[in-house]
Amino acid sequence: MSYLIEKMSYYIELSAEEKTVLLDLESVTTQYKARTIIYHQEAQVGDIFVVREGWVATFSQLPNGNRTILNIHYPGDIVGSSSMPFEVHASGLMSITPVTLCPFPKEKLATVFRHHPNLSALLYTVSLQEKMVLVDRLKAIGRMPGKNRLMLFVLQAHARQTAFQQLDALTFDFPLSQVLIGDAIGLTTVYVNRTVRELEEEGLMSVRNREVTIFNRRRMIELCDFKDRYRQLDTTWFPGFIK
Structure with missing residues (x-):
């Protein structure tokens, strides 16, 4: 596959x-x-x-x-x-x-760029997509409290893992240590640990056994202003689609 x-x-x-x-x-x-x-x-x-x-x-x-x-x-x-x-x-x-x-x-x-313009356009677009996901997280690191940063990071991982299979599962793989999470969202390991516990107590999400379970996705989206960058891309400008 x-x-x-x-x-x-x-x-x-x-x-x-x-x-x-x-x-x-x-x-x-x-x-x-x-x-x-x-x-x-x-x-x-x-x-x-x-x-x-x-x-x-x-x-x-x-x-x-x-x-x-x-x-x-x-x-x-x-x-x-x-x-x-x-x-x-x-x-x-x-x-x-x-x-x-x-x-x-x-x-x-x-070879792709020379002979396959639509595929080239898509590869370029996906690279810009990745940059935008990073920009969203950098904005959160610069302007949001730790809990909001973690929620955004989790929602981004959920969107990426479920988009292409068109799944709606709210429990998904998350094999990241608290050290790696902290390195990704600019928090200490101690702060990540405390934040994870607070989010579970508030009924929003849990992180256990290398998995995340989202309990209240709508509220999390509201709190961290999450934008799903994966579900849809504008491909109408691709060379093969322009009439």
Whole structure:
């Protein structure tokens, strides 16, 4: 099963040739254990990766030794492409769970851009989508209390995991330690622990056994001004759709 094809097919109808091109990006697989640094920040840019199984995170190591989690990536995501214009990676990549990645040379994307304009437009759009998700979280970190940041982070993870399968399940995988959560939303581990307990006491959500259960999604959306960036994208401007 190709989660990359499933993800891309959610937004546009892929031709048989386009599916073959995407499958070619997943022709090689590499496994990593949980909590493995796949490449460091400032490492030489080499392959780009498709996430086939598991969760990975891009991160930035700060001069004082602290770490910021920039993005969480799920099966079907392409990671490392943001560093393509540079000689070295602007951020590192680490596994959160055991993962299977599919490395491919960035030159393969040149074939996509040259021969498949709709697919190229979609890959570009999805990269902008990821940037907007990050912007939403940065706005929350800069302007919202800790509880609101955590609610937004959880709702983003829920939206990403359920969008392409069109599921409405309110209990879902969340294999993140409180340290990683804190690194993603700018809170200490102690504060994350207290915040999780408060949100459960307030009947909004719980985090237990590597799972989140959302009890009151509507109220959480109101409190953190969550915008679902995954359910719908404007594809009317794509080359193949313009009459």
